[in-house]
Amino acid sequence: MTTTPIGAAARPETAxxxxxxxxxxKVYEGRGRTVEAVRDLTFTVGSGELVCIVGPxxxxxxxxxxxxxxxxxxxxxxxxxxxxKVTGPPPGxxxxxxxxxxxxxPWMTVRQNVELPLKEKKVPKAERRRLVQEALxxxxxxxxxxxxxxxxxxxxxxxxxIARAVAYEPxxxxxxxxxxxxxxxxxxxxxxxxxxxxxxxxxxxxxxxxDIDEAVYLGRxxxxxxxxxxxxxxxxxxxxxxxxxxxxxxxxxxxAELRGHVYELVQQAKSGHRPAx
Amino acid sequence: xxxAVTAGAPRRGQGGRRHRAxxxxxxxxIGLAGLVAVVELxxxxxxxxxxxLPPFSQMVSALAxxxxxxxxxxxxxxxxxxxxxxxxxxxxxxxxxxxLIGGIPLVRAALNSTIEFLRPIPSVALIPLAVLLFGTDMRxxxxxxxxxxxxxxxxxxxxxxxxxxxxxxxxxxxYRFRPLTQVRTVIWPTALPYVMTGFRLGAAVALILExxxxxxxxxxxxxxxxxxxxxxxxxxSMYALVIVVGLIGVVVNVIARATERRALRxxxxxxxxxxx
Amino acid sequence: MDAGRKILLLLAVPVLLxxxxxxxxxxxxxxxxxxxxxxxxxxxxxxxxxxxxxxxLPSLARLLVGYLAAVVLGVGLGTAIGSSRTLRGLLEPVxxxxxxxxxxxxxxxxxxxxxxxxxxxxLVIVSGCVWPVLLxxxxxxxxxxxxxxxxxxxxxxxxxxxxxxLVLRGASPQIAAGARQALSIGIILxxxxxxxxxxxxxxxxxxxxxxxxxxxxxxxxxxxxxxxxIVLSLIFRVVEARLLSxxxxxxxxxxxx
Numbered sequence: 001m002t003t004t005p006i007g008a009a010a011r012p013e014t015a016x017x018x019x020x021x022x023x024x025x026k027v028y029e030g031r032g033r034t035v036e037a038v039r040d041l042t043f044t045v046g047s048g049e050l051v052c053i054v055g056p057x058x059x060x061x062x063x064x065x066x067x068x069x070x071x072x073x074x075x076x077x078x079x080x081x082x083x084x085k086v087t088g089p090p091p092g093x094x095x096x097x098x099x100x101x102x103x104x105x106p107w108m109t110v111r112q113n114v115e116l117p118l119k120e121k122k123v124p125k126a127e128r129r130r131l132v133q134e135a136l137x138x139x140x141x142x143x144x145x146x147x148x149x150x151x152x153x154x155x156x157x158x159x160x161x162i163a164r165a166v167a168y169e170p171x172x173x174x175x176x177x178x179x180x181x182x183x184x185x186x187x188x189x190x191x192x193x194x195x196x197x198x199x200x201x202x203x204x205x206x207x208x209x210x211d212i213d214e215a216v217y218l219g220r221x222x223x224x225x226x227x228x229x230x231x232x233x234x235x236x237x238x239x240x241x242x243x244x245x246x247x248x249x250x251x252x253x254x255x256a257e258l259r260g261h262v263y264e265l266v267q268q269a270k271s272g273h274r275p276a277x
Numbered sequence: 278x279x280x281a282v283t284a285g286a287p288r289r290g291q292g293g294r295r296h297r298a299x300x301x302x303x304x305x306x307i308g309l310a311g312l313v314a315v316v317e318l319x320x321x322x323x324x325x326x327x328x329x330l331p332p333f334s335q336m337v338s339a340l341a342x343x344x345x346x347x348x349x350x351x352x353x354x355x356x357x358x359x360x361x362x363x364x365x366x367x368x369x370x371x372x373x374x375x376x377l378i379g380g381i382p383l384v385r386a387a388l389n390s391t392i393e394f395l396r397p398i399p400s401v402a403l404i405p406l407a408v409l410l411f412g413t414d415m416r417x418x419x420x421x422x423x424x425x426x427x428x429x430x431x432x433x434x435x436x437x438x439x440x441x442x443x444x445x446x447x448x449x450x451x452y453r454f455r456p457l458t459q460v461r462t463v464i465w466p467t468a469l470p471y472v473m474t475g476f477r478l479g480a481a482v483a484l485i486l487e488x489x490x491x492x493x494x495x496x497x498x499x500x501x502x503x504x505x506x507x508x509x510x511x512x513x514s515m516y517a518l519v520i521v522v523g524l525i526g527v528v529v530n531v532i533a534r535a536t537e538r539r540a541l542r543x544x545x546x547x548x549x550x551x552x553x
Numbered sequence: 554m555d556a557g558r559k560i561l562l563l564l565a566v567p568v569l570l571x572x573x574x575x576x577x578x579x580x581x582x583x584x585x586x587x588x589x590x591x592x593x594x595x596x597x598x599x600x601x602x603x604x605x606x607x608x609x610l611p612s613l614a615r616l617l618v619g620y621l622a623a624v625v626l627g628v629g630l631g632t633a634i635g636s637s638r639t640l641r642g643l644l645e646p647v648x649x650x651x652x653x654x655x656x657x658x659x660x661x662x663x664x665x666x667x668x669x670x671x672x673x674x675x676l677v678i679v680s681g682c683v684w685p686v687l688l689x690x691x692x693x694x695x696x697x698x699x700x701x702x703x704x705x706x707x708x709x710x711x712x713x714x715x716x717x718x719l720v721l722r723g724a725s726p727q728i729a730a731g732a733r734q735a736l737s738i739g740i741i742l743x744x745x746x747x748x749x750x751x752x753x754x755x756x757x758x759x760x761x762x763x764x765x766x767x768x769x770x771x772x773x774x775x776x777x778x779x780x781x782x783i784v785l786s787l788i789f790r791v792v793e794a795r796l797l798s799x800x801x802x803x804x805x806x807x808x809x810x
Contacts, residue, residue, distance in 0.1 A: 071703050088706075095707045102700035107722045107799040116718060117708035148799055150806040168708065304642030312647050329665040391566045397737065397786035401744045401756075402778035405763035405771050409585055485655040489741070492657055493748055500658065507661035519658050526653025 018172055018204040019045040019068065023077035026063050037063045039229035041077070045172075050198050050205040052215035054262060055225030055233075056270045061208045064230070065176045068206070069095050081172060094165035098177040100158040104149040110136070111145040114164045121168070135167035138197060155186030159193070166197060175207045179214070188246050191218055195244060212266060216240075216258050217249060224265040226274050233265055233275055331513045340517035349502070356487055356498035356525070359415055363422030364476075364483040371427050371479070372472060375434025376460055379468075385435070396432065400425040400486055401493075408494055415497060418490025425486045426479035433478065437471030438464055473540040477533035484529055488522055499525075587769045596773045604758065609777070612754040615671060616743045619678025623739070624732055627683045631690025631728075632720060641691065652688060656681030656742055660749050669750035677746045682735035689731025693724025726800045729793050736789055740782055755781070 026038040037060040045051045055061050066072040068079050070089040079086040081093065094117075097103040104113050111132055118128045136142045139159040149157050158178060165173055175194070179187045191214060198205050209215050215222045216238055224233040238258055240249060249255055299307075313333050320327035331339075343349040378384050400421050407417040441464055449463045491500025499522055506515035575589045600609070634640050634648075659680050660673075667673035697720065705719045721728075747756030759774035761767075794801070 066703075069703075069707055071706060089709055091709060093707065095704070097700050097704065099700045102698045103704045105701065105718065105722070106803050107725075108718075116710070116714075120708060120710050120714060148802055150799075150803045164708075299639075299642070301642045301645070304639065305646040308643040308645070308647045309650075311643075386562045387566050390563045391570065394567060394783055397782040398779035399737065399740045399744060399782045401741050401748075402759075402775045402782075404744075404748065405759050406585075406775060408763060409768075409771075481653075485657070488655040489657040489745060492660075493745060503658055503661060507664075512665065515661060519654060519662065522658055523650050523654040526655065527650055530649070530653055 016047045017044045017080075018047040018049070018082060019206065020080040021064075021068065021077070022080070024064065024067060024074050024079065025076045026060070026067060026072070027075045036229040038067075038074075040231050041225075043223055043232055043235065045204060045206055047171075048202050048204055049221065050195075050207065050219055051221045051223060052207045052209060052219035053223045053225060054209055054212055054215040054266060055230065056227050056266055057210055058228055059225045059269065060228045060230040061210070061225065062176060064225075065095075065174055065206075065208050069093065069174055092171040094168045094170035094173050096158070096161050096165050096173070096175045096178045098180050100154060100161050100178070100181070101149070103161055104157060104164075106149055109146050109148055110141065110152070110160050110163075113149065113160060114167050117164065117168050131167045131169070132163075135163040138166060138200075139163045139193060153186075155182045155190065158182060158190060162190075162193065162197070166201065166203075171204060173203050173205045175205065177209055178207075180210070187214075192246065194218060212259060212262050213250070216255060216262060217244065217246075222258075222262055224262060224269065226269045227272060231274060233269055233273070236262055236265075328512065331516065335513045336516045336520065339511070339513035340520065343514060343517055352497065352499050352502045353521070355415065356491065356500070356522075359418055359422065359490075359496075359498060360483050360487045360529075363419050363487065364426055364480055366419075366423045367426035367430055367479055367483065368476060370423075371430025371475060372434055375431050376438060376464060376468070378431075379435045379438025380456075380460065380464060392428075392431070392435075396428045401489065404490075404493060407490075413495045417494045418487060418496040418498070421486045421490045422483045426483040429479040429482050430472070430475035433471045433475030434468055437468030440471070441467045469540055470537075473537040477530075477537050480529050480533045481526070484526055584766075585768060587772065592769050592772045592776070595769045596776065599770050599773045600777060608753050608755055608758050609781075611671075612743055612747065612756070613781070615674045615754075616678060616739055619675040619742075620682055620736065620739045622675070623679045623682035623735060624686050626679065627686025627731065627735070628690050628721070628728055630683075631687040632694055632716070632724070634687070635691040635694025635724070636720070641695075648684070648688060648691075652684045656684075656738060657745050660742075660746055664750065674743070674746040674751070674754075678739050678742045681742045682739045685734035685738065686728065686731040689727045689734075690724055693727030694720055696727070697723045726797060729797055733786075733789060733793070736785060737782070740778075740785065744778065 021041055021043050024038055024041040026036075028035045028037060041064060053061060053064070063072065067074045068081075068086065070079075070086045070093075081090050084090065105116070108116065114132045114135055115128060118131060123131065133142065136145060139162055141156065141159050141163060144152060144156065144160075149160060152160065161178075179190050182190065194205065194207070195218060197203070207215070207218055209218075219238050222236040222238060224236065225231070226233045236258065240252065240254060240258070316330070316336075317333040319325050320330050320332045378388055403421055403424060404417075407420045411417040411420070445463050445467075446459070449459045454462065487498065488500040488503075490496055491498035492504050493500075495501050495504065499518055503515055503518045503522070506512075506518060571589075578586050578588045579590065581588050634644055656677070660677050663673050663676050663680065667676050701719065701723065705715050710718065743754075744756035744759075747754035748760050751757040755774065755778060759771060759778070762771040762774055
C-alpha cells in the first residue's frame with residue numbers, strides 16, 4: 001500500500017500509478033447491430049488519489065467501470081491495475097454498486113455480508129472479526145450487525161456495502177453512482193463518510209457519478225466524459241482545500257467556479273461536443 | 278446509469294471463451310433429436326432390454342397403427358372431453374367461490390384454515406369413493422379432476438382478490454357501487470391475472486387427474502388404453518400412447534401460457550407469479 | 554385481533570363442517586355413507602392394530618426416500634442446467650415434454666423395468682417429483698440477481714462458495730416452491746403406485762377395503778390419506794419457514810416500501 005501522505009496538496013507527476021486505462025474501447029455486438037459505447041478512453045489514477053468521473057447519462061460510465069472491475073471485456077485497449085493487466089475481477093479491488101438493495105446478500109446478516117469476502121480471502125478468524133468490527137464501526141453500524149439488510153433503510157444498506165468494501169482492505173475502491181438512489185440528507189452524510197474513509201485508509205478511490213456537485217465536492221480530480229461513444233472531454237483538477245465540509249466547502253467561490261466549469265463541460269458533452277482530435 | 282446501452286448486450290464474457298451462440302430453437306431441436314437418437318439406439322445396441330424400451334421407430338409405427346383405429350380417436354376425444362368439462366366446472370366454481378369468499382373479509386378469515394386443511398388432501402384419496410359412487414363411468418374421473426383443479430383455481434383467485442388495492446375498494450364503496458358493480462370494476466380486473474394463473478395450473482392438474490382416473494379406475498380415455506396396452510404386453514403401443522399423452526400435455530401448457538400472457542398484456546400491473 | 558377471536562376463526566368452520574357431516578349421516582342407513590360416528594369408531598381399530606407399522610410406515614418410507622432423492626437430483630441437475638445457457642437451450646423442449654407427461658402413466662412403464670417391488674414405487678415417486686424441483690431450480694438459478702452475481706465475482710468468491718452462498722441460497726425460494734409441488738405429486742404417486750400393484754401400503758389397503766365393500770374402513774382410509782397430506786404439508790411449512798425466514802422478511806419489506 002501507499003505510504004504517500006494523502007494530505008499532500010500537490011502530487012508529483014511521478015507518483016506510482018494505481019490504475020492505468022489505455023485506449024479503452026467497448027463495442028457491444030447485438031443482433032445485426034453494433035453499439036459503440038466507449039470509443040477511446042485514456043487516463044491514469046495515482047496511488048491514494050480520489051478521482052471522480054462525471055458525464056451525461058448514457059455516457060458509458062457504467063460500461064467503463066465494469067471494464068475496470070474486470071466484469072466486462074473491453075473490445076480493445078487495456079486496463080492495468082498495479083502493473084497487472086485486468087482480465088477478470090482483480091484481487092485488491094472492491095466495488096460499491098448503485099443498487100445497494102441488490103448487492104447485499106439478503107439471506108445473510110449484516111455481519112455475514114461483510115465477513116464473507118474475508119472468509120474467501122482466508123483471513124484468520126480473529127483478524128476477520130477485528131476487521132468486520134472496525135469496518136462496521138467506521139460506517140456507524142456496529143449496532144446493526146445481526147440485522148438482515150432489508151431491515152435497514154436504503155442509506156444504511158449502502159453503508160453496509162461500504163463497510164464490506166472497507167473491511168476487504170482493497171487498494172482500489174470503485175464506486176458506481178453509489179448514492180444515486182438515496183435521499184439528499186443521507187447522501188451528504190455518505191459523501192463525508194467516503195471522504196473520511198479515504199483519508200484514513202489511504203485507499204485509492206474511483207468514484208463514478210452523474211452529480212456535478214458531488215464530483216467536485218469529493219474529488220481531487222474530476223474526469224469529464226463526452227456522451228457516447230465516450231472519450232475524455234477534460235480532466236479538471238480540484239484545487240480546493242483538503243479539509244472539506246458540506247457547508248463551508250460548498251460556499252467557497254472556487255467551488256462555485258469549478259462547479260460552473262464542470263457544468264459547462266457536461267452541457268457541451270450533452271450537445272455532442274467532442275474534443276478536437 | 279447506462280442501463281439503456283448495456284441492457285440488451287451480453288453483460289459478461291471472457292474474451293476467447295465466448296463463441297457465437299446457436300439460436301435457441303436450433304439448440305432445442307438438437308436436444309430433441311438427441312433424445313430420439315438415444316431412444317432409438319440404446320435398445321438396438323442392447324444397452325437396455327428392447328422388451329422394456331423398444332426403439333423409437335417401433336413406437337412410431339405402433340402409433341401409426343393406433344391412429345388408424347377408431348378406438349384411439351374415441352379415447353382421445355373422451356380424454357379431452359373429460360378434461361375440458363372438469364376444468365370448466367373447476368374454473369366456474371373456483372372463480373365464483375373465490376370472489377365470494379375473498380370479497381367478504383370475515384368469511385375469508387373464517388375459511389382460511391379450512392382451505393389450508395382441505396387443500397393438501399390428495400385427490401387420489403377420493404378414488405375408492407368415486408368408484409363406489411359411479412363405477413367406471415366417466416363421472417368417477419370427473420370428480421377427481423374437478424376436486425384437484427378446483428383448489429388450484431380457488432387459491433389463485435383468493436390471492437388475486439387479496440391483491441385489490443384497498444384505496445380502490447374504498448373508493449368504490451364510497452361511491453356506493455352495488456356489490457356486482459364493485460366486482461366488475463374493482464375486483465375482477467385486479468384478480469384477472471391470478472385467475473389466468475389459476476387456469477394454467479388447473480389445466481395441467483386437470484390433465485394429470487384425467488389420465489390418472491382413466492388409468493386406475495378404468496373410465497374411458499387414453500389412460501385406460503395405456504392400462505390395456507400394459508396388461509396385454511403391447512409395450513410399443515403403451516409408449517406410443519404415453520407420448521401422445523405427453524404431447525397433449527405440452528399443447529395444454531403452451532395454450533394455457535399463451536392465454537395467460539394475452540390476458541396479462543393489457544394489464545397494467547406486472548406482477549410476479551404467486552407460486553403455489 | 555385477540556387470541557380468542559383468532560382461535561374461533563381458525564376452528565369455527567372446520568368444527569361446523571364436521572358437525573354437519575356428523576348430523577347429516579347420523580342414523581344413515583345408506584350403504585355408501587355410513588354415520589360419521591361409526592367411521593370414527595372404526596378408525597382406531599382399523600389403523601392402530603398393526604396396520605400403522607405394516608402399511609402406513611412402509612408407504613411413508615418409500616415416499617420419503619423417493620422425495621428426497623428427487624429433490625437432490627432436481628436441485629443438482631437444475632443448477633447445472635440453469636447455469637449454462639447452452640445446456641438450457643438444448644434441454645428446454647425435452648424437459649418441457651417430460652414435465653407434460655402426467656406422472657401416473659410412468660407407473661406401467663417403470664413396472665417393466667423394476668417389477669412391482671419397493672424399487673418401482675420409489676422410482677415412480679422420484680420420476681414424478683423431480684420435474685417441478687428441476688424446472689423451478691432452473692428458473693431460480695436463471696433469475697439470480699445480476700448485481701449480486703457481479704458482487705460475488707468482484708469479491709472473488711470461489712466456485713464452491715459461489716454455489717453455496719449465491720446460487721443455491723438465491724434460488725432457494727423457487728426451489729422451495731418446486732419442492733412443495735413435488736410433495737403433493739409425491740403423495741399422489743405413493744398412493745397410485747400402491748393401488749396399481751402392491752402387497753402393503755395405504756393405497757393398497759384402501760383399495761382392498763373398497764373391493765371388499767368394507768365401507769366404514771374405506772372411509773377411515775380416505776381420512777387417513779387426508780391426515781397424511783395435511784401433516785406432511787404442515788411439516789413442509791415449518792421447514793420452509795425456518796429456511797426462508799429471510800425471504801419472508803424481504804418480501805414484507807418490499808411490500809411496505
